[in-house]
């Protein structure tokens with residue numbers, strides 16, 4: 001958390017808006033994901049452009065969500081995306097002074113390109129992100145799990161944090177083991193306090209968390225080794241105070257049934273022909 005922001009007054013709202021729920025969606029088939037994000041220095045209105053790249057022209061968009069998060073406020077935020085008014089949103093989840101917001105913008109995505117956004121009504125917005133899951137015929141089967149939440153990761157002395165712990169964990173299930181990709185979005189992280197770690201199962205796969213998008217937010221796309229069953233992620237604070245709001249795991253799908261190699265197939269045919277000739281000679 002940028003130190004300049006620590007003296008902010010936390011506005012407590014008497015009437016909290018209705019909360020929707022965190023998301024945990026699993027997509028299977030020839031699916032893939034992409035995430036685009038932009039950082040902001042703790043603003044009440046976040047305007048910018050998110051780029052969508054890498055989606056094949058034959059792909060179908062299964063889901064697209066616009067994300068932001070806010071600190072010290074749970075007020076509803078208003079959003080425009082891709083020249084459309086996509087309406088107001090209450091927090092989809094909240095943890096202490098950190099809240100996550102989500103809009104379903106699936107209908108607004110028309111393939112690769114630049115998508116303008118304008119989010120207003122916030123207190124301290126540090127990042128805006130777009131997460132897309134798409135399906136491409138002919139691609140290998142995968143298992144993409146998209147989940148959003150609010151986790152306030154805070155220093156042991158807290159800097160005034162009212163929730164969160166120095167280490168936040170999350171588990172994602174995968175039916176199959178193999179190589180995968182993990183996306184994580186954090187915000188209000190900064191380079192002044194560093195040394196954070198990102199862990200996946202037993203090993204460290206990333207860190208520090210120092211605003212790799214700019215002041216003050218980070219987007220990570222990390223290669224991971226997925227195990228069958230539960231996979232445990234951990235983010236450590238090491239003195240920084242930030243929010244963690246999004247995780248997407250691209251994991252293996254069902255293994256393709258092995259087809260006979262051409263060499264072994266011709267060997268089998270040769271054997272069958274030889275057997276037929278031998279029987280004809282004996283008859």
Ligand SMILES: [Ca+2]
Pocket residue numbers: 189190191192193194195196208209210211240
């Ligand atoms: Ca940091």
